[in-house]
Amino acid sequence: MWSEVVNYVSAGQDVLIIDVGYLTEKVVDHVIKNGLLNKMQQLSIRISYGDPKSGIKYLAALKHLKKLFEAGFRIYWSRPELTGILQNNKNRTSCVYLDMIYNVCRSLQDTTKHDKDVNIIQNRTDHTYLVIPDDQALSKLNNKEITELYIRYLTSVQIHCKEVIRLGSVTDGGWNVCHDKSYRPSLPCLVYSFGINWDFSFDAAIVEAYSCDVHSFDPSMQRTDFRRAGHIWFHNLGLGNKTEIYRKDKWKISTLKDIYSDLGHKSTTVDILKIDIEAMEWISIPNMIQTGAIVNVRQLLVEFHAYSVLLQHLYILRSIYNEGFRIYWYHRNPGKRNIIQGKFVENTACYEVYFIRI
The missing domain is CATH 3.30.110 (Translation Initiation Factor IF3)
Structure with missing residues (x-):
C-alpha cells in the first residue's frame, strides 16, 4: 500500500x-x-x-x-x-x-523538549526577502541575469497578508485584494481601475464588498463616458506619462495627477489602484512617482508586461519599493501567447503583482 x-x-x-x-x-x-x-x-x-x-x-x-x-x-x-x-x-x-x-521545521523539532523550546525553533526563521540591488551591482548583470532577477523579484512575497480575497472573475478580469483590517478599503473609499476590456466584474465586486466609488478607465473600448452603476463611472481615457492624444491609436490618455485634478481627487486617498494597460505601465508608473500621485495609493495592483526584460524595468520596480510598496501576492498569467519556456519551469511575459503600502 x-x-x-x-x-x-x-x-x-x-x-x-x-x-x-x-x-x-x-x-x-x-x-x-x-x-x-x-x-x-x-x-x-x-x-x-x-x-x-x-x-x-x-x-x-x-x-x-x-x-x-x-x-x-x-x-x-x-x-x-x-x-x-x-x-x-x-x-x-x-x-x-x-x-x-x-509550522515547525521538522528536522529541528525535538519532541522530547518542552513547548518553550519548540517556540524557540519556530522563531528561527529567515525574515529577509529579495531586493533589487543598487545601480553599481545592476550594471554588472548580463541580459540573462537581468531576466532571472526580474522573474525572481516579481515572484517573491515581501509582506504577509493573512486574508487575500479574489474579487471578480476567477479567470482574467478578476483581481486579488488584501482584506486584512489594516489594508482593506473602508468607507468612504475610492478605487481607480485602469484596463477594463468590457469586463467590469472586478469593479462590480469592489462595490459589492466595500461600497466604494469606482472609476473605470479604458480608451480601447471606444465608448463615451457613462455611469455604469450607482458607484461605478466609466471614462474613455487611458493612463500615460503625458496628457495628450496617443498618436498610435488616437486615444486620449492622461497622467494620474491630472486625472486626480479633473475628477476632484487631488487630496483623496485611493484605496486600490489597479493597472492593466498592456505595457504602458512602464511609462506611467515613473510619472506617478515623479509627480507624487502614487503617494495617495494604499494598494497597488499591476499587470507587468515584458516579453524582453530591460534593465530599466528593474529600476522602476526598485522605485516602487522605495515608495513603500511591498509585494503580498503575485499571479502568472497563463495565457498561451504569454508563456516563455524556461530551463526547469514555464515563465510568462505577464505577471499580476499585488502591493500594499507599509
Whole structure:
C-alpha cells in the first residue's frame, strides 16, 4: 500500500502531493487518520469538493481544512483551477490548488523538549526577502541575469497578508485584494481601475464588498463616458506619462495627477489602484512617482508586461519599493501567447503583482 511506503521512506523532510480529483475527500481522510502527515514538511493538495454543475461542498472542504490546520499545516499559497468554474457563477471554482507548510521545521523539532523550546525553533526563521540591488551591482548583470532577477523579484512575497480575497472573475478580469483590517478599503473609499476590456466584474465586486466609488478607465473600448452603476463611472481615457492624444491609436490618455485634478481627487486617498494597460505601465508608473500621485495609493495592483526584460524595468520596480510598496501576492498569467519556456519551469511575459503600502 502506498501509505506504508511513505511511512517507510520518510525522513521528516518530505513533500506530499495529492491530486486525485473526486477522490479528494477519501484520500485526505486516509492521510489524516493514518498519521502520514506526521512525517511531512510540505503538503500540496488540489482540493476538489464538488463539480462545476452541482456546486461546491463547502462543509466537507472546511472540515478537512480544519483538520489539516489542527495537524500543524499552514497555507502559504493558493491557485484557483479554471476547469472547475461553476456553471451558474463564473466568480467561483469547485477546485483549488493549496500549498501548505508545517509550522515547525521538522528536522529541528525535538519532541522530547518542552513547548518553550519548540517556540524557540519556530522563531528561527529567515525574515529577509529579495531586493533589487543598487545601480553599481545592476550594471554588472548580463541580459540573462537581468531576466532571472526580474522573474525572481516579481515572484517573491515581501509582506504577509493573512486574508487575500479574489474579487471578480476567477479567470482574467478578476483581481486579488488584501482584506486584512489594516489594508482593506473602508468607507468612504475610492478605487481607480485602469484596463477594463468590457469586463467590469472586478469593479462590480469592489462595490459589492466595500461600497466604494469606482472609476473605470479604458480608451480601447471606444465608448463615451457613462455611469455604469450607482458607484461605478466609466471614462474613455487611458493612463500615460503625458496628457495628450496617443498618436498610435488616437486615444486620449492622461497622467494620474491630472486625472486626480479633473475628477476632484487631488487630496483623496485611493484605496486600490489597479493597472492593466498592456505595457504602458512602464511609462506611467515613473510619472506617478515623479509627480507624487502614487503617494495617495494604499494598494497597488499591476499587470507587468515584458516579453524582453530591460534593465530599466528593474529600476522602476526598485522605485516602487522605495515608495513603500511591498509585494503580498503575485499571479502568472497563463495565457498561451504569454508563456516563455524556461530551463526547469514555464515563465510568462505577464505577471499580476499585488502591493500594499507599509
